[in-house]
Amino acid sequence: MTESRDSERLERQAKALFDDSVERLDGATLSRLNQGRQKALEELHKPGVGNWGRWAPVTGVAAAAAIAVMVMNGTTVDVPVDDPVTVSDFEMLLETDSLEMLEDLEFFSLLDAVDTESNGHVG
Amino acid sequence: MNAIAGVFAVSCSREQSTGASTLQRDRQLNQFFVEVERRALRIAEIGVRDRDEALDLVQDSMIKMARNYAERPGDEWTPLFYRILQNGIRDWHRRQKVRNRVMVWFGRGANADDEYDFAANAPDPAGRSPDVELQTAQAMQRLERSVHDLPHRQREAFMLRIFEGLDVAGTAMAMGCSEGSVKTHYSRAVHTLREKLGDHWQ
Numbered sequence: 001m002t003e004s005r006d007s008e009r010l011e012r013q014a015k016a017l018f019d020d021s022v023e024r025l026d027g028a029t030l031s032r033l034n035q036g037r038q039k040a041l042e043e044l045h046k047p048g049v050g051n052w053g054r055w056a057p058v059t060g061v062a063a064a065a066a067i068a069v070m071v072m073n074g075t076t077v078d079v080p081v082d083d084p085v086t087v088s089d090f091e092m093l094l095e096t097d098s099l100e101m102l103e104d105l106e107f108f109s110l111l112d113a114v115d116t117e118s119n120g121h122v123g
Numbered sequence: 124m125n126a127i128a129g130v131f132a133v134s135c136s137r138e139q140s141t142g143a144s145t146l147q148r149d150r151q152l153n154q155f156f157v158e159v160e161r162r163a164l165r166i167a168e169i170g171v172r173d174r175d176e177a178l179d180l181v182q183d184s185m186i187k188m189a190r191n192y193a194e195r196p197g198d199e200w201t202p203l204f205y206r207i208l209q210n211g212i213r214d215w216h217r218r219q220k221v222r223n224r225v226m227v228w229f230g231r232g233a234n235a236d237d238e239y240d241f242a243a244n245a246p247d248p249a250g251r252s253p254d255v256e257l258q259t260a261q262a263m264q265r266l267e268r269s270v271h272d273l274p275h276r277q278r279e280a281f282m283l284r285i286f287e288g289l290d291v292a293g294t295a296m297a298m299g300c301s302e303g304s305v306k307t308h309y310s311r312a313v314h315t316l317r318e319k320l321g322d323h324w325q
Binding site: 006007010011013014015017018020021022025029030032033035036037039040041043044046 | 145148149152153156157160161162164165174178181182185186188189190193259262263266270285286288313316317320321
């Protein structure tokens with residue numbers, strides 16, 4: 001009973017503090033929010049992305065899957081690597097709304113190279 | 124001739140009705156963003172502890188929302204918007220992890236906690252006495268720190284339920300999980316926060 005009352009009190013206080021901090025956002029921040037909103041609303045009047053745009057997520061996932069198969073088969077890895085590619089790496093690549101990560105493939109390649117080199121020095 | 128005039132009239136009336144519905148959708152979405160943007164910003168800010176990054180995340184979420192989900196029923200907008208935002212926050216943390224790994228390798232590791240300036244990010248004073256102002260600011264800092272330190276699913280559940288006021292079903296939709304999971308995450312979050320903040324808040 002006391003535990004439940006404590007939880008309710010915490011919820012009430014947390015909500016009040018949060019609402020207070022929202023109310024007191026400064027003018028510069030509100031202005032930037034307004035700009036962001038206007039930019040978002042402009043999206044409504046842009047021409048449709050068309051059929052290619054509709055397929056972009058599918059092609060993105062297909063590309064990620066292809067890369068996953070290549071990596072698992074070891075076709076692109078010449079140097080033995082200590083840490084195998086983990087399931088979470090693929091989850092990260094395949095997750096919906098994370099497709100922008102694919103843009104960073106070059107960066108991740110560099111990272112892998114850095115890891116490999118680093119492991120080489122240590123080992 | 125009459126038939127042509129009739130077709131023209133129907134076409135004009137369709138265009139007018141399409142234009143009117145587009146305008147109405149613009150207004151509804153604008154209103155939705157106005158209602159949600161400030162709380163969304165603070166939620167993102169607690170998630171990433173950086174106001175500029177939080178502003179970018181909220182703007183990106185609004186753009187994705189307008190681009191992809193404006194045609195969805197209005198009652199789905201709030202959970203959809205927060206789902207986009209939470210995904211954005213999660214991606215941001217992943218990118219930070221990768222960046223930090225590289226920075227550590229180059230010997231320039233950064234501790235985000237050290238860089239976050241609570242004073243600079245504190246809300247503007249609103250005509251209260253300095254004592255009250257200080258107490259409120261300190262309480263909010265403790266709350267922000269404690270919420271930020273929760274495991275991310277617990278943090279999402281707590282912020283969506285308490286700060287945004289979503290019900291369990293809406294939170295489940297925003298988090299992309301079952302209502303049972305929401306209840307579990309939320310309950311654990313409250314338990315942890317009570318333990319952490321209890322001494323200060325009793």
